[in-house]
Amino acid sequence: MSNDDTSYRLYYWPGIQGRGEFVRLVLEDARASYVDVARLPEGEGGGAAAIVDALQRTDIGTPTYAPPILQDGELFMAQTATICRYVAQRHGLTPDAVEDRFRADALQLTIADFADEVHDTHHPIAGALYYEEQKPEAARRTSVFLEQRLPKYLGYFERVLAQNAASGGRWLIGSDCTYVDLSLFQVIAGLEYAFPNAMRALESEHSRVIELHARVADRPNIAAYLASDRRIPFNEHGIFRHYAELDADG
Amino acid sequence: MSNDDTSYRLYYWPGIQGRGEFVRLVLEDARASYVDVARLPEGEGGGAAAIVDALQRTDIGTPTYAPPILQDGELFMAQTATICRYVAQRHGLTPDAVEDRFRADALQLTIADFADEVHDTHHPIAGALYYEEQKPEAARRTSVFLEQRLPKYLGYFERVLAQNAASGGRWLIGSDCTYVDLSLFQVIAGLEYAFPNAMRALESEHSRVIELHARVADRPNIAAYLASDRRIPFNEHGIFRHYAELDADG
The missing domain is CATH 3.40.30.10 (Glutaredoxin)
Structure with missing residues (x-):
């Protein structure tokens, strides 16, 4: 900086x-x-x-x-x-072809929807209220999220990666890492912090997504960032919060 | 077609x-x-x-x-x-300048967030459940939405319009109608269907937004569309639903 x-x-x-x-x-x-x-x-x-x-x-x-x-x-x-x-x-982190840039944007908005749904597990009623003021609703929303939404999103991104792999790509789109890979990394990192039990149960069926997370973490600039104090640790004020009572049973 | x-x-x-x-x-x-x-x-x-x-x-x-x-x-x-x-x-419905295209995209995503929050008033727990299965939570979420979120969003778009009007613009951005104006029209039309009482109470303070809605409805191609059977009427299966028990008192 x-x-x-x-x-x-x-x-x-x-x-x-x-x-x-x-x-x-x-x-x-x-x-x-x-x-x-x-x-x-x-x-x-x-x-x-x-x-x-x-x-x-x-x-x-x-x-x-x-x-x-x-x-x-x-x-x-x-x-x-x-x-x-x-x-x-x-900075060269988008696909080259114009059509692929629109496809990347659609992926990015789907990742944003995914993150919004994670946020709403602990805040289903209002962002302006504390989690403690909406705990019963949060428990109900999280249970549907972990049973239906989380597998649906992970399954979708697994399918995107598998389809791109069929044309030789190791990333979500095209042959090079783009910003959408970085964003999916962040959601997976957050989910592993927030819902370790639920994620452990889903990892084996979504190995391409899990590997993408590891591949992004290994990029030299990202690895240096994650090891620096510029990376704020996950905590219970952000999108991804670990409340043991919301996670699946271990 | x-x-x-x-x-x-x-x-x-x-x-x-x-x-x-x-x-x-x-x-x-x-x-x-x-x-x-x-x-x-x-x-x-x-x-x-x-x-x-x-x-x-x-x-x-x-x-x-x-x-x-x-x-x-x-x-x-x-x-x-x-x-x-x-x-x-x-089709010439974006601003010309590259910077303004990014600004328009940000407006569009804010309109999308606004629409998502309207949807979640009747579906705070899960899209896969019926409204009837989440009525108490919907009542609670809607009350915060009508008191805090709706005035905040309307106030924001009123401010965007006022600021653009100061440079002579009659639309959200620049001198011509763009896709973001069409999208804001749709949210206002939906809100007037879903929450007529709440909207009536807010109209006078947000006259630029209300006028924008009318100006879009008067565009010849939009007027022809709205009068055609290609325009599906609002109903209780979409984003904007009228449930009298959720609206403000008249």
Whole structure:
């Protein structure tokens, strides 16, 4: 991370991986220069106040709805999938063919839906309420998620990988790693943190997905990032939370 | 709608507007030639079986996860926002500047999040269960939605419109109508169907959003579409459902 004028500026809540992590992984894999603004001390323009300022700006063309927000010079952009696609396109982490770029975008939005459903296991009623205020509903939603939705999503991505493997590809799309692989890595990492028992039961049937997760973790820039203090540990404030009472029996 | 080889083919559940409607509005505004495949009789390759076939294809590069699916020649694409952007780009319904296209995509994903939250008011636990199987949870989720989320989203889009109006724009972004205006129209139309009381209470503070809805409805191709039998009426199987017990008091 450097702080010169050519750096991207990422605005995201400082204490969690959250949706910002999908953006961080693209920036890190690309070795792009970026400032993780809200993680700077408040005296240096950081903290949550920096995010609120960005949300309230009236001089940026289109206001942003929520973090993550990426600033690239005068351009401010919201929405995780939009930001990931933008950064990936500038740093060679998208497929080459135009049609494949649309296919990659559809994969990215499916990964985003998957992550949203993981979030809603512990927050089925409202993001503004604590988990403790919606525990019975969370238990009910999680049980359907683990029985139906999780196998459906994993099965889908397994099928995408198998089909691409049939044409010689080791990634979700095409012959090279793209941003959608980085994002699927993040969801699998999060699921293994949140639902270790449920994931252990599903691993053998979804070995291509599990191997993709390992292959992304081994990429030199990603491995260096994961070992650094720039990677915030998983915790019970983000998308992927470990509540033992929600996981499957071990 | 015509049926020649140059037509788009849209695969979406035949009995509801659902997420397919966002795609239909772009196709209709563009006067693009398309076949609404699953609405054809089964004997002509239609019905829900056509969707299942499309989902199971193994010869389309990347499998699709769920409808809507758009076929353009050999390209099959899933995800509503991806499809809308693709069609819009081909028919002059995106902004011209590259930066504005990313801003438009972020707006579209925020509209998609908004629609998802409307859906979850009646399905907070699982899409696979009936509303009647999750009524207490739906009542709780809807109350937070109407009190907090609905005003927040409407306020955001009001602010986007006000800011663009300050530079002379009558639409969400730039000087011309784009696909994101069509999509916001659809969410407002759906909300007025689902929550007439709640919307009436919010209209006066969000007059730019309400006027945008009217302006889109008046576009000649949209007006013709809305008056045709190609527009499926709102009903209690789609995203926007009217359950009187969930709406605010009148």
